[in-house]
Structure formats: structure tokens, C-alpha cells
Amino acid sequence: MSADLEHIKQVYAEADCLYTEAEVEAAIERMGQAITAELANSNPLVYCIMNGGLVVSGKLLTKLNFPLEVDYIHATRYRNETTGGELDWKVHPSTSMQDRTVLILDDILDEGHTLAAIVEFCKAQGAKAVQTAVLVEKKHDRKAVELESDFIGLQIEDRYIFGYGMDYKSYWRNAPGIFALKGH
Ligand SMILES: O=P(O)(O)OC[C@H]1O[C@H](OP(=O)(O)OP(=O)(O)O)[C@H](O)[C@@H]1O
Numbered sequence: 001m002s003a004d005l006e007h008i009k010q011v012y013a014e015a016d017c018l019y020t021e022a023e024v025e026a027a028i029e030r031m032g033q034a035i036t037a038e039l040a041n042s043n044p045l046v047y048c049i050m051n052g053g054l055v056v057s058g059k060l061l062t063k064l065n066f067p068l069e070v071d072y073i074h075a076t077r078y079r080n081e082t083t084g085g086e087l088d089w090k091v092h093p094s095t096s097m098q099d100r101t102v103l104i105l106d107d108i109l110d111e112g113h114t115l116a117a118i119v120e121f122c123k124a125q126g127a128k129a130v131q132t133a134v135l136v137e138k139k140h141d142r143k144a145v146e147l148e149s150d151f152i153g154l155q156i157e158d159r160y161i162f163g164y165g166m167d168y169k170s171y172w173r174n175a176p177g178i179f180a181l182k183g184h
Pocket residue numbers: 049050051052053075076077078079080084106107108109110111112113114115166167
């Protein structure tokens with residue numbers, strides 16, 4: 001086995017579990033109920049933000065038991081690093097947002113650059129309302145913009161985290177819980 005994979009395994013073994021799988025699942029259940037209460041009659045167009053939004057989108061969508069359509073956007077600004085850079089749009093959405101209620105699903109609201117740019121893009125595309133849902137919001141005073149997510153699963157301390165869609169160097173998006181890197 002390569003040294004890199006040994007490192008990846010060591011990172012997981014040494015990480016602090018901030019939320020267990022049961023706690024994250026309970027948060028997703030609550031998000032599903034809140035989103036249903038607000039959007040059940042709005043025929044929303046739901047966008048998963050790849051890659052990080054993949055797991056929360058999959059888990060959440062089956063709890064939204066009303067008519068909706070699903071598409072995805074692929075944008076990234078961390079590129080396997082633990083600090084963000086310029087937002088790189090890899091895939092723009094293919095479905096028209098004109099006069100639609102849009103719900104954006106992502107894993108984390110950290111500094112807010114990613115979600116702010118995507119919300120602006122959706123409004124410019126003619127969406128009549130744009131709401132956002134994030135599994136976790138990180139608490140710190142480095143927010144890029146005053147952006148509150150409409151639906152937030154869990155609050156998280158200011159550490160680099162992985163699991164439930166969030167990666168460490170492209171690994172551990174599959175980790176069953178939310179974990180923080182040792183010492184970060
Ligand atoms: O609030 P911000 O500081 O902008 O960070 C949040 C974004 O960072 C992560 O994406 P990343 O760029 O790591 O790409 P990924 O989804 O492929 O992991 C995450 O999925 C969010 O989209």
C-alpha cells in the first residue's frame with residue numbers, strides 16, 4: 001500500500017468525531033421536515049452542489065416527499081486543499097431556472113464565497129426565489145458576505161472537517177459522521 005494511503009488512513013484514525021452518524025441523520029431528518037413545511041407547494045428545482053453536496057442531497061431528497069426536480073452544479077474553490085481560492089465553475093446547470101423556486105443543497109457554509117456566488121448566479125438566471133440548505137455551518141468571523149442559509153443542519157466549530165460528503169484530500173467523503181482533523 002502506498003505511503004499516501006497510509007497517511008489518509010492515519011488521518012481518519014486520529015480525527016475527532018464532532019457528530020456521530022446518528023446525530024447527522026437526526027439533523028437531516030429535521031432539515032427535511034423544515035424544507036417540506038416551507039417548499040412542499042412550490043414545485044422547486046433542487047440543485048446539488050458537487051462534489052460535497054452529494055451525500056446530504058442523496059440523504060435529504062428521499063425525505064422531501066412532494067413534487068420537485070433535481071439537477072446539479074459543479075463548483076469548487078478548495079481543490080483538495082484545506083484553504084479556499086477562486087471559485088472554479090466546472091459544470092453549470094442544464095435546467096432552466098426562469099421563474100422557478102430554486103433550492104441549493106450543499107455540505108458546508110464556511111466563508112460563504114461558494115454559496116454567495118451560486119445564489120447570485122441563480123438570481124441572474126431568472127429564478128423567482130432562491131433558498132439554500134447546508135448540512136453544516138462553520139462558526140467564525142471570516143465570512144465573505146452576510147449570507148444566512150435558510151436551512152442549517154448543524155453548527156460546527158472552526159476546524160477543518162470531513163465526512164458526509166466533505167473531503168480530506170479527496171478522501172473520506174464517505175466517512176459516516178463529521179470529523180475534524182487532529183490539530184486543525
Ligand atoms: O463557504 P466556502 O468557504 O466557499 O466553502 C464551502 C464550499 O467548499 C466546499 O467545496 P470545495 O470547493 O471543497 O469542493 P468540493 O465540493 O468538491 O469538495 C463545500 O462543498 C462548499 O461548496
